Amino acid sequence: MKKINIIGGGLAGSEAAYFLASNGIKVTLYDQKPKLGSAFHSTNFGELVCSNSLKSLKHDNACGLLKAEIAQMGSLIMEASQVSSVPSGQDLAVDRNVFSQYITDKIKKSPNIDIVSQVVSSLDENDINIVCTGPLTDSSLCEYFQKLLGEDMLSFFDAAAPLVELSSLDTSKMYVKSRYDKGSGKYLNIPLSKEEYIKFVNDLISAQRVILHDFEHFEGCLPVEVMAKRGINTLRYGPLKSRGLETDNIKPYAVVQLRQDNIAGTLYGMVGFQTNLKYGEQKRVFSTLPGMEKAKFARYGLMHLNKYICAPKLLNRDLSLKKSPDTFVAGQFSGVEGYVESAASGLLAAYYVMQRIKGQVFEPIPIYTMLGSLVNYLVMSSPKNFAPINAIYGILQLPIKQDKITIYNNSMEAIAKWREKILQKPLP
Numbered sequence: 001m002k003k004i005n006i007i008g009g010g011l012a013g014s015e016a017a018y019f020l021a022s023n024g025i026k027v028t029l030y031d032q033k034p035k036l037g038s039a040f041h042s043t044n045f046g047e048l049v050c051s052n053s054l055k056s057l058k059h060d061n062a063c064g065l066l067k068a069e070i071a072q073m074g075s076l077i078m079e080a081s082q083v084s085s086v087p088s089g090q091d092l093a094v095d096r097n098v099f100s101q102y103i104t105d106k107i108k109k110s111p112n113i114d115i116v117s118q119v120v121s122s123l124d125e126n127d128i129n130i131v132c133t134g135p136l137t138d139s140s141l142c143e144y145f146q147k148l149l150g151e152d153m154l155s156f157f158d159a160a161a162p163l164v165e166l167s168s169l170d171t172s173k174m175y176v177k178s179r180y181d182k183g184s185g186k187y188l189n190i191p192l193s194k195e196e197y198i199k200f201v202n203d204l205i206s207a208q209r210v211i212l213h214d215f216e217h218f219e220g221c222l223p224v225e226v227m228a229k230r231g232i233n234t235l236r237y238g239p240l241k242s243r244g245l246e247t248d249n250i251k252p253y254a255v256v257q258l259r260q261d262n263i264a265g266t267l268y269g270m271v272g273f274q275t276n277l278k279y280g281e282q283k284r285v286f287s288t289l290p291g292m293e294k295a296k297f298a299r300y301g302l303m304h305l306n307k308y309i310c311a312p313k314l315l316n317r318d319l320s321l322k323k324s325p326d327t328f329v330a331g332q333f334s335g336v337e338g339y340v341e342s343a344a345s346g347l348l349a350a351y352y353v354m355q356r357i358k359g360q361v362f363e364p365i366p367i368y369t370m371l372g373s374l375v376n377y378l379v380m381s382s383p384k385n386f387a388p389i390n391a392i393y394g395i396l397q398l399p400i401k402q403d404k405i406t407i408y409n410n411s412m413e414a415i416a417k418w419r420e421k422i423l424q425k426p427l428p
């Protein structure tokens with residue numbers, strides 16, 4: 001059997017390594033950490049680099065459906081989320097340290113995973129490789145891919161939100177509530193009057209940013225100051241919307257939400273506040289919010305360049321490269337966007353590698369599941385202006401129009417059958 005290498009131990013790589021190892025297949029997991037980190041990564045496997053939210057848990061939500069699908073496929077990140085969840089309304093939010101420590105322990109304890117701490121700058125094409133190096137893929141590996149594929153990497157700019165220490169906040173100026181009182185969430189809400197809101201938006205617009213020239217952002221994760229520039233009401237109808245957050249039957253003009261970030265409840269993330277403001281400016285502007293006058297920032301927001309390949313041009317449906325069929329690409333580097341989507345594609349790549357090892361005829365995941373449709377989007381989109389995508393209902397490849405609960409039931413049934421077919425065949 002060929003040697004199997006997984007490059008990158010983030011969300012996608014951890015899923016891939018753990019699935020194969022748990023099913024009796026030896027793998028080598030390479031990660032540049034801790035030798036070479038990034039502004040966003042520390043030392044663990046499966047780190048959440050920004051928000052601690054894995055989005056909605058509801059089965060009639062696109063990301064909720066995707067999470068249910070990968071849970072059924074044996075997802076390690078879903079297992080980790082069970083032991084690390086923190087109250088977050090109808091969303092699944094986790095304590096990031098407990099979450100990644102759980103994943104790291106599972107990987108380190110697996111007898112079928114060899115861990116190598118090394119920057120991978122080229123691939124051994126005699127092996128099977130699953131490349132999961134994420135949006136911050138080291139430049140040496142990007143150069144290798146550029147030569148191999150004869151293509152430049154694609155990229156867009158994205159930004160992360162700040163974290164604040166609860167003990168530094170004046171919570172008497174805030175109130176606790178989740179939107180529409182749904183779920184068990186303990187969001188801290190900062191109500192803003194019209195005057196406070198307008199002043200805050202103007203402060204944001206005029207604050208100094210790190211990168212001042214225009215560049216492309218991912219629309220789903222715009223820096224808060226970029227949203228603010230789009231019009232005075234943009235934030236009020238976006239991350240600062242007050243609908244469902246009425247207090248004493250009064251709807252504030254706008255609301256800033258803080259979400260619990262760790263199980264201890266000592267850290268809170270500013271929801272929707274991904275930003276590219278200079279650190280000093282973040283402190284100055286965000287400290288003008290009521291209750292945040294003395295806020296201590298456990299982490300400031302940051303800007304980063306996301307790299308990814310042009311999947312529709314370069315990838316087969318089984319996530320292998322057209323130019324190098326034993327090289328599979330998964331995670332954000334393959335052109336999906338988001339924690340759950342990245343993990344899901346890593347897990348799927350591992351299923352496809354397993355099929356290859358077992359000598360099975362390629363059996364794609366059913367196309368009308370959320371994960372099947374996500375991959376379909378990757379390989380069938382127009383290569384021109386290809387951009388990464390989250391799980392959304394708009395990409396679902398349904399044979400006929402169906403309600404969301406039928407979609408969920410059909411997906412669960414289809415994945416169970418598909419999985420069984422792959423797992424029942426013994427290893428060679």
Ligand SMILES: Cc1cc2nc3c(=O)[nH]c(=O)nc-3n(C[C@H](O)[C@H](O)[C@H](O)COP(=O)(O)OP(=O)(O)OC[C@H]3O[C@@H](n4cnc5c(N)ncnc54)[C@H](O)[C@@H]3O)c2cc1C
Pocket residue numbers: 007008009010011012013030031032033037040041047048049050051052118119120121132133134135136137138141158159160304330331332333337338339340342343
């Ligand atoms: C700053 C930032 C904020 C983000 N915020 C969110 C968010 O809030 N919500 C959301 O859903 N998504 C977010 N994303 C997008 C995306 O979901 C995450 O990046 C996700 O972690 C991608 O998973 P991955 O497994 O593809 O890559 P990663 O989780 O980034 O894992 C890649 C791994 O590969 C390693 N590596 C890289 N190059 C090499 C090399 N050459 N050799 C060896 N190892 C290498 C890295 O050390 C890392 O451990 C964010 C991305 C970034 C960068």
